[in-house]
Amino acid sequence: MATNPEQACFEAGIKFGTLYHQFAGTPVSPDSAGSLETAIAESIENQPFCESVTVDILEAELAAELADSPAEYTELTGRFMEVEVVVEHEGCRVTAAMAMEDGYPLMRLVSVDD
Amino acid sequence: MATNPEQACFEAGIKFGTLYHQFAGTPVSPDSAGSLETAIAESIENQPFCESVTVDILEAELAAELADSPAEYTELTGRFMEVEVVVEHEGCRVTAAMAMEDGYPLMRLVSVDD
Amino acid sequence: MATNPEQACFEAGIKFGTLYHQFAGTPVSPDSAGSLETAIAESIENQPFCESVTVDILEAELAAELADSPAEYTELTGRFMEVEVVVEHEGCRVTAAMAMEDGYPLMRLVSVDD
Amino acid sequence: MATNPEQACFEAGIKFGTLYHQFAGTPVSPDSAGSLETAIAESIENQPFCESVTVDILEAELAAELADSPAEYTELTGRFMEVEVVVEHEGCRVTAAMAMEDGYPLMRLVSVDD
Numbered sequence: 001m002a003t004n005p006e007q008a009c010f011e012a013g014i015k016f017g018t019l020y021h022q023f024a025g026t027p028v029s030p031d032s033a034g035s036l037e038t039a040i041a042e043s044i045e046n047q048p049f050c051e052s053v054t055v056d057i058l059e060a061e062l063a064a065e066l067a068d069s070p071a072e073y074t075e076l077t078g079r080f081m082e083v084e085v086v087v088e089h090e091g092c093r094v095t096a097a098m099a100m101e102d103g104y105p106l107m108r109l110v111s112v113d114d
Numbered sequence: 115m116a117t118n119p120e121q122a123c124f125e126a127g128i129k130f131g132t133l134y135h136q137f138a139g140t141p142v143s144p145d146s147a148g149s150l151e152t153a154i155a156e157s158i159e160n161q162p163f164c165e166s167v168t169v170d171i172l173e174a175e176l177a178a179e180l181a182d183s184p185a186e187y188t189e190l191t192g193r194f195m196e197v198e199v200v201v202e203h204e205g206c207r208v209t210a211a212m213a214m215e216d217g218y219p220l221m222r223l224v225s226v227d228d
Numbered sequence: 229m230a231t232n233p234e235q236a237c238f239e240a241g242i243k244f245g246t247l248y249h250q251f252a253g254t255p256v257s258p259d260s261a262g263s264l265e266t267a268i269a270e271s272i273e274n275q276p277f278c279e280s281v282t283v284d285i286l287e288a289e290l291a292a293e294l295a296d297s298p299a300e301y302t303e304l305t306g307r308f309m310e311v312e313v314v315v316e317h318e319g320c321r322v323t324a325a326m327a328m329e330d331g332y333p334l335m336r337l338v339s340v341d342d
Numbered sequence: 343m344a345t346n347p348e349q350a351c352f353e354a355g356i357k358f359g360t361l362y363h364q365f366a367g368t369p370v371s372p373d374s375a376g377s378l379e380t381a382i383a384e385s386i387e388n389q390p391f392c393e394s395v396t397v398d399i400l401e402a403e404l405a406a407e408l409a410d411s412p413a414e415y416t417e418l419t420g421r422f423m424e425v426e427v428v429v430e431h432e433g434c435r436v437t438a439a440m441a442m443e444d445g446y447p448l449m450r451l452v453s454v455d456d
Contacts, residue, residue: 002123002223009120010210010223013127018369021136024253024303026364032384039381042374046415071332073388075252077303096124104299109116109124136254138417139366141246146270153267156260160301185446187274189366189419218413230451234351237344238438238451241355249364324352337344337352 005114008089011049012096015085016107019044019053020078020098028080029066029073033057036076044085051086051093058082078105119228122203125163126210129199130221133158133167134192134212142194143180143187147171150190158199165200165207172196192219233342236317239277240324243313244335247272247281248306248326256308257294257301261285264304272313279314279321286310306333347456350431353391354438357427358449361386361395362420362440370422371408371415375399378418386427393428393435400424420447 002010023040034057041053058080065074074080083098095110116124137154148171155167172194179188188194197212209224230238251268262285269281286308293302302308311326323338344352365382376399383395400422407416416422425440437452 002226003119005117006119006123006226007223009116009124010127010221013124013129014131014221015127017128017131017133018135019131021132021253022368025249025305027360027385027388029388032381032388035377035381035384039374039377042377043369046369046371046374048413069332070330071390075305077253077305102298104297107124107128109121112116112120132255135367139363139419140250141271141274143274146267146274149263149267149270153260153263156263157255160255160257160260162299183446184444191367191417191419216412218411230351230454231347233345234347234454235451237348238351238355238449241352241357242359242449243355245356245359245361246363247359249360335352335356337349340344340348 004090004092005094005112008049008087008092008094009109009112011089012085012087012094012109013107015044015047015050015053015087016083016096016098018047019083019085020105020107024075024077026076027073028057028062028076030059030062032073033059033062049087049089051088054084056082118204118206119208119226122163122201122206122208123223123226125203126199126201126208126223127221129158129161129164129167129201130197130210130212132161133197133199134219138189138191140190141187142171142176142190144173144176146187147173147176163201163203165202168198170196198224232318232320233322233340236277236315236320236322237337237340239317240313240315240322240337241335243272243275243278243281243315244311244324244326246275247311247313248333248335252303252305254304255301256285256290256304258287258290260301261287261290277315277317279316282312284310346432346434347436347454350391350429350434350436351451351454353431354427354429354436354451355449357386357389357392357395357429358425358438358440360389361425361427362447366417366419368418369415370399370404370418372401372404374415375401375404391429391431393430396426398424
């Protein structure tokens with residue numbers, strides 16, 4: 001009953017919810033950002049229909065946060081990452097992205113190519 | 115560029131990924147299942163476009179698992195819950211569900227009503 | 229080799245790490261704070277040697293955060309909760325607490341009674 | 343009031359609870375196990391007083407699980423990892439470990455050297 005593009009968009013949404021809520025809260029510093037980016041991408045790419053995941057942890061944002069803090073690390077949250085996910089479901093390719101908008105980590109569809 | 119039903123399906127997917135990966139791993143027993151069901155549902159209902167969430171933690175499955183174990187609790191995972199989520203996005207109503215299929219917690223679209 | 233009070237303190241630490249990293253990131257609003265407090269407490273009380281858990285989600289802090297935001301919910305993090313955990317391990321009673329200090333959710337031992 | 347070794351044991355417990363409940367549920371396959379091991383270790387090493395973390399994701403156990411499954415990945419849980427954490431708190435060195443025992447991921451103190 002759902003169309004193939006609708007299924008593909010549903011799958012893309014699952015990847016974003018998973019990525020964000022599995023990894024939000026992870027202790028992160030500029031030095032450990034690189035290994036976390038790789039692990040997040042490879043982890044989510046395991047999921048069905050997931051073609052590729054690109055995670056950019058914003059080291060400059062992390063460094064700015066830590067400059068005002070006595071701690072040397074913080075918790076990963078939407079402010080510190082930008083993500084792109086590509087899903088392919090039976091020939092329909094969906095690209096979705098997450099970035100901050102008005103202080104909220106907005107997840108949105110970028111393109112749906114059937 | 116994405117249609118309204120595609121947006122609604124994307125939103126439904128986000129809710130499922132969030133729900134599963136936020137709460138999987140939570141210590142749970144038959145006695146604490148009820149409060150966890152309520153908290154999961156109310157938490158996810160906070161998300162944008164989320165109309166309702168129903169979580170059924172399968173207490174009989176939990177009890178069966180614990181009968182074979184020295185422990186009095188286990189970790190929440192897909193085997194122990196069934197979930198239904200209803201999203202409404204600009205008049206398009208999407209119902210999605212999660213239940214076990216072949217040992218994997220399958221999330222699927224049940225209906226898309228534009 | 230470890231003393232009984234050391235074991236009890238180790239157990240108390242496990243409860244705090246679990247509580248924080250299981251539930252940080254959960255979507256929360258003033259309306260859903262109550263059910264989440266209950267679920268967190270009952271969930272962690274399942275763990276071995278855990279006598280009691282008290283969770284106070286700071287609804288005034290939540291409301292203040294949301295007053296500045298277009299969203300109607302936020303993510304649970306240390307700024308929005310205070311926690312007390314009591315562990316009893318073979319007659320040794322340990323109380324530990326978490327509250328914000330210098331912008332960091334500090335977890336500390338309050339008392340160790342052997 | 344708590345002794346230095348008690349503080350060190352409390353800190354070691356926090357690391358274990360964090361590690362387990364932050365990363366349990368992560369999608370993992372034999373191919374992505376390596377990057378996840380590195381990210382978990384580097385993430386937890388950010389925490390205060392944490393000297394070193396060693397994570398071994400048991401690829402043979404993963405492969406055996408997946409041989410019986412239609413899926414190509416599973417969720418990280420205690421059955422699939424062994425962990426050692428070393429904490430140093432004001433000269434007191436605590437080593438703690440996690441491995442399966444009777445089907446439960448047991449976290450235990452290995453040594454406390456003041």
